[in-house]
Amino acid sequence: MRKPWIMAVALPLALTACGGSAPPGTEGTGQGGGGGGAGETITIGSLHPLSGAAAADGQQMDNGAQLAVDAINEAGGIESLGGAQLELASADTQGAPEVGQSEAQRLIQEGAVALVGTYQSAVSQNVAAVAERNSVPFVIDVSSADQILQQGYRFTFRLQPSAAVLGQRGAQYLAEVSENAGQPAQRVAVLHEQGPFGTAITASFTEEAQSAGMEVGPVISYDPASVSDFTTQITTIREAGADVLMVAGYYRDGVLVANAVDTVQPGLDAVWGVANGAFDTPQFPGEVGEAGEGFFDANYRLDTTNPETQALAELYQQTYGDEIRTAAVLSYDAVRVIADALERAGDASPQAVRDAIAETELESLIAQEGPISFDENGENANAAPILMQVLEGAVRQVYPEEYAETEPVYPATPGL
Numbered sequence: 001m002r003k004p005w006i007m008a009v010a011l012p013l014a015l016t017a018c019g020g021s022a023p024p025g026t027e028g029t030g031q032g033g034g035g036g037g038a039g040e041t042i043t044i045g046s047l048h049p050l051s052g053a054a055a056a057d058g059q060q061m062d063n064g065a066q067l068a069v070d071a072i073n074e075a076g077g078i079e080s081l082g083g084a085q086l087e088l089a090s091a092d093t094q095g096a097p098e099v100g101q102s103e104a105q106r107l108i109q110e111g112a113v114a115l116v117g118t119y120q121s122a123v124s125q126n127v128a129a130v131a132e133r134n135s136v137p138f139v140i141d142v143s144s145a146d147q148i149l150q151q152g153y154r155f156t157f158r159l160q161p162s163a164a165v166l167g168q169r170g171a172q173y174l175a176e177v178s179e180n181a182g183q184p185a186q187r188v189a190v191l192h193e194q195g196p197f198g199t200a201i202t203a204s205f206t207e208e209a210q211s212a213g214m215e216v217g218p219v220i221s222y223d224p225a226s227v228s229d230f231t232t233q234i235t236t237i238r239e240a241g242a243d244v245l246m247v248a249g250y251y252r253d254g255v256l257v258a259n260a261v262d263t264v265q266p267g268l269d270a271v272w273g274v275a276n277g278a279f280d281t282p283q284f285p286g287e288v289g290e291a292g293e294g295f296f297d298a299n300y301r302l303d304t305t306n307p308e309t310q311a312l313a314e315l316y317q318q319t320y321g322d323e324i325r326t327a328a329v330l331s332y333d334a335v336r337v338i339a340d341a342l343e344r345a346g347d348a349s350p351q352a353v354r355d356a357i358a359e360t361e362l363e364s365l366i367a368q369e370g371p372i373s374f375d376e377n378g379e380n381a382n383a384a385p386i387l388m389q390v391l392e393g394a395v396r397q398v399y400p401e402e403y404a405e406t407e408p409v410y411p412a413t414p415g416l
Helices: 056-072 097-108 123-136 163-180 195-210 229-241 251-264 283-292 307-320 326-345 350-358
Strands: 041-048 085-092 114-117 138-139 157-158 187-193 215-222 244-248 270-275 296-299 387-389 393-398
Touching: 041 056, 041 097, 041 163, 041 326, 056 085, 056 326, 085 097, 085 326, 097 123, 114 123, 123 138, 123 157, 123 195, 163 195, 163 244, 163 296, 163 393, 187 195, 187 229, 187 326, 195 215, 215 270, 229 350, 244 251, 244 393, 251 270, 251 283, 251 307, 283 387, 283 393, 296 307, 296 393, 307 326, 326 350
Parallel strands: 041 085, 041 114, 114 138, 138 157, 187 215, 187 244, 244 270, 270 296
Antiparallel strands: 296 387, 387 393
16 A cells, blocks of 8 residues: 655654654665664665755755655655664765765765765766666656766666756747747757756757757857856847747856846847756746746746645745745655655665666656656656746746646747
């Protein structure tokens, strides 16, 4: 019988962090995780950027993972392992690949039976290599770069859509929405962060956009760790005569882009995010005001029509005093995937958990095309983006029709 983990999030007791009092892994069986005996505490490693430019997202994701651990423990723990409780061991990657790599190794040595994370693709790439080398399962909550799962790894799984899927669907949605509005997009400028995430999104988006008859250019990359202003880049885009600007970047970058577009007024029909870390977050409209009105984003999205997702969002607000971001829901789901695998395996060894994860069939709190289910490469076979738009100061789901809360507004001159 399926355990009521999600329902438990609505219980007041779930508001209290439940992890064991011992340091991470001290109740396990050494490197590579514990054996899962009755009454044991099972450690899951959480790797996210808790400091640096992406700290706001990283803290949200770690909070989401903790809420899942709390809910599972409150519901009685892992029943097939004698009610074993889960413990979350959190590590700060600082958004740096080498730090993520060393922290992943540390968590495994301290007894983590599985890892979740990390947000930045470059960090996840290194963590996946560590997980494979130690034969410990790693469930990626957020990181889209295709090459992470093109290495033939057996211990890495991804919940969110890959960069290939995000870019292709992002371009398809642009073609369909602009054509339906009677004003087909013709020339698309691209602004992307220069790491594996932004580069991969740009490649798949460009291929699909060009096959749909759009001209793509100029394509401008930037370093998200050091950029402080996009006025020069947006001026270049204005002079190129683009009618749409595609942006693939993180939250802080997205805010800077909105401010630069508002300053330069490049005459665009739309600012079109693909897997953008800002344009579909509830915090974005409040931070940039009218400068972000009309912005689109094709991205993974928490399912606002799901009562369990609504309960989680309410719990998050009560617990942390903030609106939950989709990335935090993916972290919540990542812990659920591991807990579900532990329950079905009845064995907390990393190999047993890995084999059970590969057979996952679990309903998601994210809007997608079916339950969480992994293909032979570790990709969530049912993951897919939907299209959101900032309208009247709020992020609304606008396309495809089956997920739409309202119709898309196109053209959407920035600021409307």
